[in-house]
Amino acid sequence: MPELPEVEVSRQGIEPGLVGQTIESICIRTAKLRWDVPTDILLTHGHVIRSVTRRAKYLFINTDVGSVILHLGMTGFLRVFAQTTPLKKHDHLDINLSNGQCLRFNDARRFGACLWQAKDADPHPLLLKLGPEPLTDDFSLTHLFELSRGRTCTVKQFIMDNKQVVGVGNIYANEALFLAGIAPKRAAGKISKARYALLSRYIKQVLAAAIKQGGTTLKDFSQVDGNPGYFSLQLNVYGRTGAECLRCQTDLKSQMIGQRNTFWCPSCQT
DNA sequence: ATTGACTCCTGATGGC
DNA sequence: TGCCATCAGGAGTCAA
Structure with a gap:
């Protein structure tokens, strides 16, 4: 995918x-x-x-x-x-x-x-109507914070919306929120500037790391040479429902949010 | 303007 | 073994 x-x-x-x-x-x-x-x-x-x-x-x-x-x-x-x-x-x-x-x-x-x-x-x-590229300086650490004021949708839906920033799909939204320690269901408009700075940094980091490793292979994706990507080996939360958090051993949760499967650690993400 | 539901499609999966 | 039913999921479109 x-x-x-x-x-x-x-x-x-x-x-x-x-x-x-x-x-x-x-x-x-x-x-x-x-x-x-x-x-x-x-x-x-x-x-x-x-x-x-x-x-x-x-x-x-x-x-x-x-x-x-x-x-x-x-x-x-x-x-x-x-x-x-x-x-x-x-x-x-x-x-x-x-x-x-x-x-x-x-x-x-x-x-x-x-x-x-x-x-x-x-x-x-x-x-x-596309928002900025996440890996460029057009996507600043305050970009999401400024656009999010007054928004009531969940932070996960917000960062997956192409109008805010492009290219953050379901897998990387889950992973970036885990790394930033933000619960996916939190309202986008009620998250602090400091936390958005952290989230933005992890969005950039997780996307850049995935590119470097040739992408994430789940069911379908392969590189042009037919080899799989290797990023799936280090997913923290995506697809790990019921498994233990790699950081704190709490059982990970999952739920559909906005028609998309969402995974998070109820202890690490608040 | 914002939000949520619906839609496209097929392969994989699970239940019986 | 086979046959359903269910589901995933990017993102545009539509309705509320």
Whole structure:
């Protein structure tokens, strides 16, 4: 289940195989993922891939005429290999390169997306409301505190809201709240500046650490080379319902908060 | 404006 | 062994 670290690891994985290569053709095998796949992406035929970038959990394959935007959703992953590689179930899209290689997008649950951003056009509507990138200075230690005043939703829902900060998915929200010692059900508007500074620092730390280790592998994710990520080995709370807290041996709790499974230590997190 | 419920989809899982 | 029913989950959309 790709979160920001997994998307960034995917970006780093596909970038060397794509940049400088010419797009020979694009094969849309599945016309509708989360939304209809825009045929505008075919405009990239014959154009060179200048860069592969990321904004939130969106990946951009950038050419001189525009960008193919990919979102991995829940179960999406990307591979770069020979165009002759046999198809597997749920292989939805190929970007064929003139060197015989291709970028292939596979997504079992089709929560992923392929979008089009024309060069010099207004930004895609989906990108307009996104908050700052958590790993940049745009996401300051006081950012969350300032936005949270008066908010009654839980702190967990607040940090997972893309309008506040992008890329904090369920796994890392649980982990960052544990490290900061904040109970996930606490109201966002009633948490002190000092605690938000701590939480912000841990959000940055946990995301950066996960990227460095190649992302978290649970059920679905693998790196572009097919190897798993290794971060799951050091999850403190996610998925550990009933197990003992690694810090204080208290039994961890879990509960659905805002349709998402939430894990915490009732002793360490207050 | 904010919040919560609903929705898309398929594979994994568990009960019988 | 097989067949349901249930669930996970990113994030947009809609209703309240």
